[in-house]
Amino acid sequence: MPYIMQVYGRKLVHIGLNFFAALGFSLFVLANNVPCLYAARLMQGIPMCEVFISAMMVAEYSHPKRRGYFITIKKCLVAIGSLMCHSLALCWTWKQIATFAIIPNAIAIMFTFIWPESPSYLALIGKYDECEKSHKWLYGDGLKSKRDLEQLVSSQMESRQAMDKNNFNTAVRKLFKKDFVKPFIIVSLLTLITDASGRYYMLAYVVQILTEVTKDKSVALYCTIGSDALTFVALMISCFVIRCCKRRTLLFISGTICASLMCLTSLITFLKSHFDIGGSVYSWLTPLVILLNVFIVNVGVVPVCFAIMCEVLPLEHKGTGTCTTGIVFTLLYALVMKLTPVLMERTGVEGTFGVYALLVVVGLLILYFILNETKDKTLQEIENEMKGVKQSNFNEYYLNEKPLIE
Template sequence: MVSPVAKQTWAISAVLINMMAQGLMLSYPSSLLPGIRAPDSDIKVDLNTASWLGSVVGLSSIPGFFISSILMDWRGRKMAQAIVIIPGILGWLFIYLGASVTSLIIGRLLTGFTGGASVCLGAVIVGEYSSPKNRGTYLNLKTASVCVGGMMIHILGNFFHWRTVALLSLFPYIISLAIIYTWPESPAWLVSRKEFEKSKKAFYWLRGHSEEAEKELYELIRAQKNKPADIKNSNFKEKFIEFLKKFTRKDFVKPVVIIMFSRLLLETCGRHIFPAYALQIIGEVTGNKSQSFYYTLALDIIITTSATFSSVLVKICKRRTLLFVSGFSALFILFSVCTYLYLASKAIISNNYTWIPISLFVLYFILANLGCTPIPLALLGEVLPLAHRGSGSAVAGIVMSLTMMVALQITPYLLESVKVYGTFAVFGSAMGLTLVVFYFILPETKDRTLQEIEDYFNYGRFKNEENLREEEEDVKMKMII
């Protein structure tokens, strides 16, 4: 008999492999750009074109977020996840076969579309397919998977041509598609469609029949029974008006604001800019670009290990505690390394001790990947109420796309003008501001069911357990699960 945890892990492994593919996509500029800017490259690009090849994925991820949000509400989580993978496969083929800058840009646009579509959709799937006790671990493993993908690109890019790297990047998508075929549909989505019997069957397949699982299923169905079914036959105008009305509802606005700040924190802590420009950053810090690969690989291993360790910590520590302790500690280390690099650049202190900034960067990325990276990515799978997961994901996607595109676009210019210390000082300042805002608006979600979190945004507090039991007994007299 296969345990519920094993079934959850099997289903969610498709999302984790897909997130590893996103790590390949995000870090691919570290392989692509040096290759096409080399003197013997058959495709010639200038700095401006190179920056666009690195950042254009942020632009194409905007329609990815929109399409995935529509698909997840219209066709369900399973079908949506399968569909959005197809452009990514085509994108890597465009890059592998491309003979011009246009082909490369099309390929990056398509892979960026899949990357954007997978972020929100993957978080929603993990949140709905996993139990509350395991949800935090699975959501944090999404971050570790992205880190694994980034590390793989840096290794492959050192030994293989950028075209070969693009071809190898196809395989995670193919494996993910094969696993998705074995999934049941999301119980939460089936409940939202009033398909209660199908929902029970899928829920029991994923969670088993434990007392906690039965209680969670009861609360899920109870909360949705009195709500109107999704609008299926309304026209575009009616749907658009309904979407705009969501901005007057606190259970939509509050989670979206939290997600918007989580996206800002994710970008400003260097989650995407470092993998994309790792070789250039490390080369400037060490002053020895021939050794950049080995420094980068060491950092990749450390970052991936810390992101994986975060998946263990999240079962022990509260989300807020982990975020603020690791976040403010990381911020202190970041400003310390920026100060050191600035003083070294002005010859106030010796620049011969490259192990000092490298060690500080290692410590920074360890701390940042314990909280500032995984928790913002996890929040998307936790804070959005069931009725708003599609539309909320679309709004969050726009914010993430714009922040990622801006960060990736300005980073090459910041590195050229204000060097590494100035670049990270700019991002660090925004990171600190975001952490302060989070201190006041972020609820604690550890071990809470998605329905409990949804109730929090409706009522402003988590329901008292004693009152919940009394309400449950009262309702059980009127309805049978």
């Protein structure tokens, strides 16, 4: 998909991913045996990369000042989907829910036809006139917009000239350059933090975790609905939080609180299971701490991680970078989803949360030394920082030349 995105554009990939998702849900509706269910699930494996790729697209289409909360709004809609599925399951069959789930994909396909192509993609392939029209459609034709467009076009002109002289060995060496390796490490660590903090395993295993904690499945079920509602509220609040706070500040504060709450959950559960300390307090305190952690993760950790992931990959390496980091994203997602039940069985809630808290801390420590601030910066400005080019030098070199956009 990243290769198709770089060669044929963002719109085609977005339409294709939504088509395969809708086709997968259609197969669910028509399924009448287990092999059909497997076929439907396999079909939906194709658009799973949309979790990652569509966020990259949002970053390219968004104004720098609005990019953060546009990506967060996307996460809010994911929370709405989860809440609706869990709520509809109380009165609908899974086939009825699958039928309903086709509608958002169909609407997404229709809306995609009215978009312009991404200005970044058009500049990448050398269609500068179309890039100017698309950029003006999205951002207007103010002075700041024109200057950002000049930087985008001039940077891609230079990259294309260098690309024409490249051979295969040079292309391979690019993968070991700082402006590829550093964003790759940053995105991989952010993915690790997102997975370990509970973004996905809490959605999938929240009933089992809360049942283990409360010893009452009916209470756990209601706590699950509460968790979904809390996730949605947290993501709505995060739209304002991510607009006001710097990316680094929000990441390290929310990440530290998240790790602390996970350690507290581990400690409380350990004391209860091994020393029977806490009595009746344990039955409400542990679920409260877990739900508070769900709130902190979704109000800070998840939005800021995805916002930074979508910003740091340079346009020149967007295809390769999306592919490699997408592989890391998929592997970590699969590992967390498969290992969580095993950890729960072997080490209990205390061991599971303790291991994941340690992973969050390690990721934050490394990012503290290598992550730059990206808030309110254009993708080109962030790319220049990754390459070690000072913005003042870039402006002096390019803007003293004859303007590319009159």
